[in-house]
Amino acid sequence: MNKFTNFSKMIQISEPSWEVAETEGLAGLAVNYQNAPFLKHEDVSFINMCGCSYLGLDTHPAILQGAVEGVQKAGTLHLTTARTRLKISMLDELEGRLSDHYKGYTASYITCSAATAAFLPIYASGTFTQGVKPTMVFDKYAHFSMNHVKPICADETEVLTSPHNDLDYLEDVCRNNNKVAYIADGTYSVDGFAPIKDLIYLQDRYGLFLYLDDSHGFSVTGKKGEGIVLQEMGGINENTVVVASLAKAFGACGGMLLSGRKDMVERAVRYGNPWSQYLNSAGIGGCLASLDIHNSPELAIRQQRWRKNLQIIDDNFTVTNSGTESPIRVVLLKSPEAAVKSAKLLFDLGYYTSAVFFPIVPRDKAGLRIMPSANLSTEQMVDFCNKVKEVCKGQLLLSH
Secondary structure (H helix, E strand, C coil), X not given: CCCCCCHHHHHHHHHHHHHHHHHCCCCCCCCEEEECCEEEECCEEEEECCCCCCCCHHHCHHHHHHHHHHHHXXXXXXXXXXXXCXXXXXXXXXXXXXXXXXXXXXXXXXXXXXXXXXXXXXXXCCCCCCXXXXXXXXXXXXXXXXXXXXXXXXXXXXXXXXXXXXXXXXXXXXHHCCCEEEEEECECCCCCECCHHHHHHHHHHHXXXXXXXXXXXXXXXXXXXXXXXXXXXXXXXXXXXXXXXXCCCCCCCCEEEEECCHHHHHHHHHHCCCCCCCCCHHHHHHHHHHHHXXXXXXXXXXXXXXXXXXXXXXXXXXXXXXXXXXXXXXXXXXXXXXXXXXXXXXXXXXXXCEEECCCCCCCCCCEEEECCCCCCCHHHHHHHHHHHXXXXXXXXXXXX
């Protein structure tokens, strides 16, 4: 009996929609940048309206040059030895600068999934809680990259799944257990945020440990790109770990694990998938260049342009996350079929959107996930909105 995962059921429910998306030419497209923001697939030129490079830094000349210089400085693309034995010297520079920038202790990973897989099982073992194995509570809507390690954590300790953002449930667990860890998204990939202020209250009262993935909130908010979680918390503390993408709004590649405790980072690196590859020299160079941008006036300029483009979406549609600083908007439609059909029509008109359906969203929802970038002009945003209205006419679940 499945306790924590059910891949068979997930595939059974979602496969028909994925098959339709692939048949319509909306999945697995091989592309190259033609002239940013335009991508090209075969002979088709289009704008990607569902990319995670929210600030448009993925094509920034300084980051691309940083990647080139990273390879040149290291003299290799990748040092094929586990970082616990040997590592490219620039890795220390990057992690030192990330630690200084975000005021904590940092380790970088090739993905946020690798960071999560490294850290959570070790935390479940009781290593960081004086041998007392914590009860681990995963939010129902925690990202797949975190849910994926539930069975491994459950081999070490008790694992529970809480209703989404249910503080009463979580507090009840805290009252009845000595050590509790809560695992959730800071900024969710479809809708909403973790209730940070309430979680801080539980942390102060019960010593609740927080593991929050703020990949979608990172870089887009905060004077230095701290993101939603660190902003609301006022910085990292010893009872919190934040994992965040260095590949989305940050504009480079990989992920970052940020802790208020040095020993947590050191043991995650040493014992959590130590065989895994770390960032190669191009990735390190790109991340260093992005940090330069995060310490310059350009960050605020791009954040403002991004907010303006979000507002254009909010002004035209009734969408999830309207009026918030989540970078994600979903135009809700009546069915998965309507979502795929609308996405296909938009692609033919020069805009790629993501048709979302289960398991990306709950089974009773479907729609177009839209993530506007700072590098799109007002004219492009208005044209896109007009085309969405045109192709989705009669299929919008909620009208503006």
